[in-house]
Amino acid sequence: xxxITQSPRHKVTETGTPVTLRCHQTENHRYMYWYRQDPxxxxxxxxxxxxxxxxxxxxxxxxxxxxxxKTEDFLLTLESATSSQTSVYFCAISESTxxxxxxxxGPGTRLTVT
Amino acid sequence: GNSVTQMExxxxxxxEAFLTINCTYTATGYPxxxxxxxxxxxxxxxxxxxxxxxxxxxxxxxxxTYRKETTSFHLEKGSVQVxxxxxxxxxxxxxxxxxxxxxxxxxxxxxxP
Numbered sequence: 123x124x125x126i127t128q129s130p131r132h133k134v135t136e137t138g139t140p141v142t143l144r145c146h147q148t149e150n151h152r153y154m155y156w157y158r159q160d161p162x163x164x165x166x167x168x169x170x171x172x173x174x175x176x177x178x179x180x181x182x183x184x185x186x187x188x189x190x191x192k193t194e195d196f197l198l199t200l201e202s203a204t205s206s207q208t209s210v211y212f213c214a215i216s217e218s219t220x221x222x223x224x225x226x227x228g229p230g231t232r233l234t235v236t
Numbered sequence: 237g238n239s240v241t242q243m244e245x246x247x248x249x250x251x252e253a254f255l256t257i258n259c260t261y262t263a264t265g266y267p268x269x270x271x272x273x274x275x276x277x278x279x280x281x282x283x284x285x286x287x288x289x290x291x292x293x294x295x296x297x298x299x300x301t302y303r304k305e306t307t308s309f310h311l312e313k314g315s316v317q318v319x320x321x322x323x324x325x326x327x328x329x330x331x332x333x334x335x336x337x338x339x340x341x342x343x344x345x346x347x348x349p
Binding site for chain 2: 212214
């Protein structure tokens with residue numbers, strides 16, 4: 123258990139409204155990630171962070187922004203939600219094992235944009 | 237570039253049948269390879285991993301061998317149980333990519349009694 127929580131776990135919102143999803147970790151991991159999961163696409167990386175205030179774009183970053191003002195929190199914001207952003211969102215951290223890194227995932231947030 | 241291709245699902249097996257889920261990869265350098273499992277309504281859990289060629293990862297009766305010559309990491313289990321019903325993801329982590337992981341599209345497995 124990597125101590126990752128996500129909030130909210132479920133959210134329904136309307137097109138055009140801003141939405142912020144929160145990822146919280148308790149073990150001081152440097153690397154944090156946001157993915158979206160959609161049928162037929164597996165997991166796709168949205169943004170990631172390699173430290174406080176250090177973030178970078180992933181494969182599908184358009185329409186999303188992130189912030190990391192504290193080590194333990196990584197926020198994902200949809201500035202103006204669209205129906206194409208209906209998805210399940212997962213936060214993850216990377217943990218070094220000495221030989222490689224392993225990723226551990228939060229429980230997910232199911233977002234529906236109507 | 238880096239990518240993972242895994243067999244399309246869904247896969248349906250009877251209890252105690254043999255399972256193989258194929259996974260092949262493309263990577264720059266020498267990646268680490270992983271299998272993750274996702275149960276309904278949950279996040280992904282690390283199932284097993286291998287960090288270099290010819291390594292065999294194993295856990296809970298599942299096995300996968302890192303084959304550099306065929307760029308493959310196929311998941312196998314000798315006798316599946318109903319509790320193995322889940323979605324399985326193959327993934328790689330390539331060096332010098334900021335610890336980024338690359339995931340396959342997932343293979344859904346249903347085991348029937």
